[in-house]
Amino acid sequence: MISPVVRYSVLLMSTLLAACSDDADQQQGSRPPPEVAVMTIESQPVQNVIELPGRVEAVRTAEVRARVTGIVQRRLYEEGTEVEAGQELFHIDxxxxxxxxxxxxxxxxxxxxxxxxxxxxxxxxxxxxxxxxxxxxxxxxxxxxxxxxxxxxxxxxxxxxxxxxxxxxTRVTAPIDGVAGRADVTEGALVSAANATLMTRVEQNDPIYVNIAQSNSDLLALRAQFAAGQLVLPEDGKVEVRLVLENGAEYPHPGYIDFLAMTVDRSTGTVAARAQFPNPDRSLLPGQFVQARVLAGSRPEGILIPQRAVMMNNRGGSVMLVNDAGETESVQIVLGDMRGSNWVVRGGLEPGQRIIVDGWQGVRPGTEVRTRPFQREETPTQNAATTGEQN
Missing domain, CATH: 1.10.287.470 (Helix hairpin bin)
Structure with a gap:
């Protein structure tokens, strides 16, 4: 049999627990919904940027080779300097x-x-x-x-x-204007016309080329989007390209696509393309690695959202929406490239939807929230979505 003391203790504990639960329910019921900052999605023209790796290549490269057999008497140029076509580089006996x-x-x-x-x-x-x-x-x-x-x-x-x-x-001259490279022969060396001995190279670096390659599947998708009107080319039809150097700095001079191959590389499945850039200060060097940002038209109905509104997961990105009932919903989205502090959204969002920019960390899907308009400072160069009035 249970003693009266034990029975009394159990009853007392049950009473206290029930009282605490009632107090917690009352406090929870009286707590206001969390407040979040939201913005209304609005479409706007957005540049379609494609990032591709590229390699710098000289516009023209001339190999200066011996055309007569003899002994090199003198080198008449300074290595790594500009030379003009017809300028004498070597003198053979x-x-x-x-x-x-x-x-x-x-x-x-x-x-x-x-x-x-x-x-x-x-x-x-x-x-x-x-x-x-x-x-x-x-x-x-x-x-x-x-x-x-x-x-x-x-x-x-x-x-x-x-x-x-x-x-x-016997007077070896530069065949083109450009930068004469390191000499491959020295005074006293025997050069041969039969073997076409390489003496040096002259490269023309202004303007200069950047070679890039895009997968054929991506190129087909681009053409389909242009045909459907989802992408629009500039009026002049030129495709602009911007470069990011290996140190992260942006190259100041824009270039334009001037060649697109009509064949697909069998080993890589890519299509070769080339852009031409001005290079007045010779900061771009042949063989240099760069990141090319190809401005492949613009999206008339593009969407930009702040980076802080995006939650990254193993499937990509997602955002938290606020529906008409004032409750939150999690939506998976397709992200494009970054524009400053904004993400380009390729899919998953529609104009008129409200997304949570600040405060989504403390809510879960299905949570009732209070909303306030998200405010941010606009800069002249910022290509961002417009924030509407929120309720």
Missing amino acids: PRETQANLNSAQAALKSAQANAANATRNAERYEELVQRSAISRQDYDAAVAEARTARANVSQAQAAVESAELSLEY
């Missing part, structure tokens, strides 16, 4: 080529003398054959000899021109 030229010129004079003698013989034979003093066969042989002599003159003249060209090649 010209003595051997000069000797070849002298020999060719002597051979030409000999051929010219032989041609002159053969021509006079043919002229004399013509008079003699008319008087039947010689046979027609002898005359024809004299004419043929004169023609052969003239052909030898032409051949010797070509040899002289070739020797003159070889002598000219």
Whole structure:
């Protein structure tokens, strides 16, 4: 049997617990709903930005190679400096080529003398054959000899021109304007015309190219959006590109797409594209890695929301809505890129919906809340959604 003392203790504890529960219910019922800051979604034109990795490439690259065999006597430029087309970069010992030229010129004079003698013989034979003093066969042989002599003159003249060209090649010049790189040969080095010895490179870096590649599936989706009117190109039809350098700084000069390949790379499934940029201060260097932001048209019905309103999870992003009954709902959204302190929303939200910007951390879906308009400072460069009047 339970003793009277134990029975009394149990009854007393039950009474106290019931009283505490009633007090808690009364306090909870009297507590006001939490207050949150909300904004009404409004659509507006938003630039469609696609971020792609890119590599910088010179507009023109010329490999300066030996076109004559000889010993390098001098390097006539400073490595890494600007050179002009036709400026002399190296001087190869010209003595051997000069000797070849002298020999060719002597051979030409000999051929010219032989041609002159053969021509006079043919002229004399013509008079003699008319008087039947010689046979027609002898005359024809004299004419043929004169023609052969003239052909030898032409051949010797070509040899002289070739020797003159070889002598000219001993003065190695820049084929284009640009920056001359490090010399691949030094004074005293033997360069070969047969092996086309590389001597240096000249690169033209202003303007300059940036090569990028986009997946074919993304490109097809873009074309479908343009066809459906979801994206609109600028009036001039130019696609602007901005660059972010490896240190996070934005390159100050915009560029424009000037080439799009008509084939898909079989190994990567991407389509190559190229943008051209001004490079007046030579801050972009060939081979440099950059991040390209391609402004692929604009979305007339775009949506921007503050970054602080987005909850990130393993499925992406979500926001907390306030419905017409004043209760909260969690909605999964599709995020695009960041614009300052705002997210571009690609899907999941519609104009007119109200999202919680501040205070969503303390509420759960289905919670009744009190709302106040979200206020923020607008800046001239901020591309943000407009905050409407909230209730």
